[in-house]
Amino acid sequence: TTTDEKGDPILRWIGVKIKNASKIWVNVDNKLKGTLYVEANHETAIWGRNCWGRDDDGSDVWYELYIAPMLMEFDHEALKSIRKREKLTQQQVADSIGAAVRTYQKWESGHTTPDCQYLLRLMNVLDIREPKEITKTTNF
Structure with missing residues (x-):
């Protein structure tokens, strides 16, 4: 968390978009501080809205925080x-x-x-560090 000149926290994620969650709930204490909980399933997708995007046109404002395996191809x-x-x-x-080679x-x-098993081998041989390098999110 980043703080302002007084040491008060500045929110980095100013929004969240959630699709296909099994359950979403919030616990709030008596000081009005809360925690958001998401029960994800095999089709859940979660994005965070970053107020400090690097691209001037705002195209990088939404970041994938979690994409369920069933939504990737x-x-x-x-x-x-x-x-x-x-x-x-x-x-x-x-x-x-x-x-x-034909395979x-x-x-x-x-095709x-x-x-x-082969996906892990490919990642090792081709120096692929993150599954998202060879997957894309399906439309949902």
Whole structure:
């Protein structure tokens, strides 16, 4: 939390947007300080509104705080881009993760998606640190 010149806290997140939560509730004490609780499920999405966005046009105001796994899908275009960034061929990646090159080609073309075992191997071989680098949020 950032504070003003008097040491009082300045809110960083000035808004929250929540979709498909199982339950949302707030506990407020006698000093009117409260805590927001969200019971998330496999289709919950939560965004925070940041009052200090870096982009002048305000396009970065809403940040994903939590996106449930069921709302994400594999981004085959990102996979191809990352492989090229790492200067590897499809054959080299397939060999490194123990998959057939044809299987890998189907992932990159979007015809099929890797299971979680292969996804972890891909992340290791291609130096992918966050799942969001190779996933995208589905429309909901």
